Amino acid sequence: MKPASALIADDEPLLRERLRSHLAALWPALTVIGDARNGAEALELFELHQPDIVFLDIRMPGINGIATARALARRAQLVFVTAYDQYALQAFEQGAIDYLVKPVDPARLADTVQRLQRQLAAPLRPGQGLEDGLDHVLEQLASRLGQRAAPPAWLQWIKASVGSSVRLIPVEQVRYLRAEEKYTLVAWDEGEALIRKSIKELGEELDPARFVQTHRSVIVNLAYVSVVTRGINETAELHLRGSADTLPVSRSYLHHFRQM
Structure with a gap:
C-alpha cells in the first residue's frame, strides 16, 4: 500500500x-x-x-x-x-x-x-x-450549527498538463471549452491545454450562471462574450473579447443569447 x-x-x-x-x-x-x-x-x-x-x-x-x-x-x-x-x-x-x-x-x-x-x-x-x-x-x-445546508461548490480550478508541468487553471480565466475526440481543449487567458475530461462532465461541474453550452462540443464563459452574430436557421456565432476566436451556437442553445 x-x-x-x-x-x-x-x-x-x-x-x-x-x-x-x-x-x-x-x-x-x-x-x-x-x-x-x-x-x-x-x-x-x-x-x-x-x-x-x-x-x-x-x-x-x-x-x-x-x-x-x-x-x-x-x-x-x-x-x-x-x-x-x-x-x-x-x-x-x-x-x-x-x-x-x-x-x-x-x-x-x-x-x-x-x-x-x-x-x-x-x-x-x-x-x-x-x-x-x-x-x-x-x-x-x-x-x-445554524448554517444553511450549502449546495455543492462549483468547479473552481481545472487541472491540466502543460508541457512537463501540471497547471491549476482558475475557471474564471477559462474562455471556452471544446471537445477534441477523447479530450477537451481548455482555452484560457494564458494559452490552451488538453484534458482527459468530457464536455458533459465539465458542464455538470461548472456554474451555469457563468458557463453555458453553445453547441454539443462547446461551452463558453459568458464573461468573455463580446458580440453575438445571428446566422441562418436559428444559429449564431459568438465573438470573444480580446481574441479573434469565434464559437458556433447551434439552434438548440440559441435561447441562452436571445437577450444579448
Missing part, C-alpha cells in the same frame, strides 16, 4: 502546526502535503495533490468546512476539527465522518489515526464506513 497523505485545512495557524506535529508523532509514515487557511485553498491543494485524508475546520472564511466537504464529494477520508459542544457533535453519531474537538487531544487523535489506517488498508465498499450517510450528516451538522 502506498504511503498515506493528508491535507490540513484550518484558519488558525497554531492549530494547523499542532495538528501537524501530533500527526508526525502518531503516524510518521503519513505525508502532510500542505496546509490551507480556508476552503478555497483546501480545494485547490486537494485538486493538485489528491491526498487520502482531509482534516477540515468547520468554521473557515469564504467556503466553510461543510461546503468544502460537499465539494470533495467522497474523494477522501474526512475528519472535521471543531470547537463546538456535544450538541453539535451529535451529528456525527452515525460515524459517517470522524471528528476532533479543539484543542486537539493526542489520545483522541490516536484513535482517529487508527481508524483512518484501518479504512485505508481495507478500501470501503460503497455505502459503508466513513462514507455512509455523508450527505445526511452534513445536512444535520449544518442545521445544528
